[in-house]
Amino acid sequence: MLSVKDVDFVRDGKLLLDGVSWTVGAAERWALLGPNGAGKSTLLGLCGAITHPTRGTVEILGRRLGSVDIRVLRESIGHVNPRHPLRSPLTLLQVVLTGLTGTTELMLRWQPTPAQRTRALELIDLLRIGPRAGDAWTTLSQGERGRALIARALISDPALLLLDEPSTGLDVAAREQLLETLDVVHSTHPELASVLVTHHLEELPTSTTHALLLRAGRVVALGEAQDVLVSAWVSQTFAHPIAITQEEGRWTARALNRRPTRQPIPPATHRAVHGASDAS
Numbered sequence: 035m036l037s038v039k040d041v042d043f044v045r046d047g048k049l050l051l052d053g054v055s056w057t058v059g060a061a062e063r064w065a066l067l068g069p070n071g072a073g074k075s076t077l078l079g080l081c082g083a084i085t086h087p088t089r090g091t092v093e094i095l096g097r098r099l100g101s102v103d104i105r106v107l108r109e110s111i112g113h114v115n116p117r118h119p120l121r122s123p124l125t126l127l128q129v130v131l132t133g134l135t136g137t138t139e140l141m142l143r144w145q146p147t148p149a150q151r152t153r154a155l156e157l158i159d160l161l162r163i164g165p166r167a168g169d170a171w172t173t174l175s176q177g178e179r180g181r182a183l184i185a186r187a188l189i190s191d192p193a194l195l196l197l198d199e200p201s202t203g204l205d206v207a208a209r210e211q212l213l214e215t216l217d218v219v220h221s222t223h224p225e226l227a228s229v230l231v232t233h234h235l236e237e238l239p240t241s242t243t244h245a246l247l248l249r250a251g252r253v254v255a256l257g258e259a260q261d262v263l264v265s266a267w268v269s270q271t272f273a274h275p276i277a278i279t280q281e282e283g284r285w286t287a288r289a290l291n292r293r294p295t296r297q298p299i300p301p302a303t304h305r306a307v308h309g310a311s312d313a314s
């Protein structure tokens with residue numbers, strides 16, 4: 035699905051990716067994790083044929099960036115960007131249909147076929163936003179928009195799905211529903227490979243199979259999720275001691291104090307303790 039070999043990426047004289055090598059196979063669901071500024075979005079931009087490497091090679095679906103028409107390549111890639119730059123008052127259904135033309139707005143004189151419209155509505159139902167299909171984009175919640183963008187990405191039947199921080203701005207319930215939906219997408223599209231960018235291990239769906247940890251443009255660790263998403267690698271990636279636990283397929287990260295110190299009692303607790311002793 036994806037092969038990145040010895041890739042450097044330089045912008046404005048800054049080395050943003052440094053010797054990155056990585057392969058993604060069919061049906062693999064990767065998590066791409068790292069601290070702010072690690073280069074996650076930059077790497078995702080290469081995977082989505084948005085940018086080209088300065089050095090090294092990137093092959094997407096067997097075709098090498100730089101020697102293939104990127105518009106054709108992009109048709110096989112579903113790219114979910116939560117900052118979707120839509121300006122006109124389209125409905126949710128229309129936004130999903132723009133995935134067929136690879137545009138943000140509806141193309142002039144373009145009409146979906148009845149089969150395409152049916153497919154869009156099926157995906158909207160799969161993403162559990164069916165009742166809102168005819169509603170204006172501007173009236174949708176952030177969670178509904180996130181799901182709509184996943185439906186938009188899936189409508190061209192991509193082989194590779196790229197998700198850039200899809201849980202951004204969601205409350206805890208909406209995040210959980212989105213993660214559940216991603217698991218459903220993977221079970222209904224078993225061959226689909228995906229890469230999900232996040233800072234938070236709690237935002238990884240249970241269907242995650244592999245992980246790549248990035249720090250300052252370099253790969254810290256990559257491989258099967260259960261080997262990579264462990265305290266030692268994650269602590270090294272975030273340059274801070276972090277304890278990782280996994281329960282029922284989900285990960286939790288807890289930052290540890292560098293040096294154990296006595297915790298000051300917060301004012302509210304202090305008052306409660308006084309209240310209890312006053313009462314006795």
Ligand SMILES: Nc1ncnc2c1ncn2[C@@H]1O[C@H](COP(=O)(O)OP(=O)(O)OP(=O)(O)O)[C@@H](O)[C@H]1O
Binds near residue numbers: 068
């Ligand atoms: N066009 C550019 N020119 C110079 N530096 C850039 C450019 N684009 C991004 N950067 C820098 O490259 C580094 C990596 O950016 P990138 O957005 O890929 O990181 P990220 O891991 O996705 O970060 P975040 O988690 O904060 O979104 C950052 O330090 C950023 O400031």
